[in-house]
Amino acid sequence: PIVWDTQLIPGNVQISLSRKGGKEGTFEIITVTENDGLFDWSVTGPASVNCVLTIIPLDDPDKATSQGFFSVVDEIPPVLSHIDKQYIAGINKIVNFSVSDSDDGSIMIWGKSSNESVLRNERIDLGGNHPNCYTTTTASGGIKKLTMTLLTDAPFDTAGKTTITLTAYDAGFLTDTTSFEVVVPISTVLPQRAFINEPHGVSFSIYNDKFTSDFLAVTAHSSNTAILPDSELNINGSGNDRILSIPPVSTAPFICNITIIVSDPDGVTVTQQFQYTVLKTPEYQTCLSDSGQTKCYYDNREIACPESGDDWFGSDANYTINQPSFTKLDAMGNALMITATEWTMVRDNITGLIWEVKTDDGSIHDKDNYYSWYDSNPETNGGFAGYTNNNVNTEEFIHQLNQNNFGGFSDWRMPDRDELISIVNYGKYYPAAFEQFFPEDMSSFYWSSTSNAYSTGYAWGVRFHYGGGNGYVKDSSYYVRAVRGGQFRSFGHLVINPDETITDTKSGLMWQKMENLNVCHGRKL
Structure with a gap:
């Protein structure tokens, strides 16, 4: 009940409530009742810790209390609704649910995955500003129907099962939870490419929430059995981890769809x-690898990638060009299956560059070796050679590789900055690398051969923590990775179109040509 001093004022009083500390404009009228000092109030509406009542005698408002x-x-x-078990494979999964509350007010909903190797928390899109959080309002006693999207358009790391728990908080900090299972029965397989007369292997994983993996039948089907018969597609491995072995194909170019079937x-x-x-045997130096970025972002949060015509369409992840492709090579440069556990070099099947693979054996290839930057050639050192550092420098490292005929070759060199960036995997970090092929990469800075044009005492490189380019003083000691093959950096791949756009024939992207580089959309750069 509400009790007050009547002050012996006749007539009625107006009783009003503010849930926001009595701020002007926040009061709502509860009732107009007789000024008898007592009103039996049935509380409704949202909870608050900053409530204030005013009692105004209508015949004498100046004596309000x-x-x-x-x-x-x-x-x-x-109350959150029940959600059934969900099975997802390769596409975004939309899940409908609802929340209700007995009071007016806001409800905040959080989602959490119990196994982020299958589905990460940020892939639970509830539609809010935070990837896995959403705030909504409900009318008193009403039911709010909501949609949650499980973002699965990026490759799954592994098949498996996770439990997603949704927790709803109302204004009074009361909660309700609902949990449901999500099963990913097979990991996503990206498009694959190989070269004529070379074998190829594809790693993937499987999962079943009723039977162990060894009881599952796993087969593969080719859409062109005349060239690639099903009988030559072999599934190896046991348990959850499997490998599809694809034999050499003598016909090129050749494209087919391969379907992995798990029963x-x-x-x-x-x-x-x-x-x-x-x-066919590739003509290299014609294109660049895709960045590896598979996620889209807006306002510092991950979102479902927009479709063509939607706002914000055109992100890096909207374009998959020249899907990264690598081949393991032995010590003589021969191609190996992807399942090989020992390899010496890696060929980038997009650029044709062959890269040194770092080791952990204390040899010249050891991942922990680092060097100062040094280039004695005045035509390539930018005007300052750097520091010899008692022969512990990049030039001496390359010299030793060529002297030893590493991998059967004597044309090893330092990669330039663009070449080094071409093997960055922007879909991950620490390290931002394709670890299946470069397992000993360090989350650190790697030198390139590119000297800083503005400050010749510095040289460029790439930070493989997250893939960003940077420059350091040449007497600093950092890591280096050797490369061989023709340099692909040139401007011959830029074609000016009649409409004054520019096509990059390496990436397939089209760019706007600007006459005034100091202005972009009315803003100075």
């Missing part, structure tokens, strides 16, 4: 399809 601060407590929690003893089947391309 107030009561506060006090709290209105919500004793009934919100359990109950006859339940899941599939994963990917495009397989066989190319």
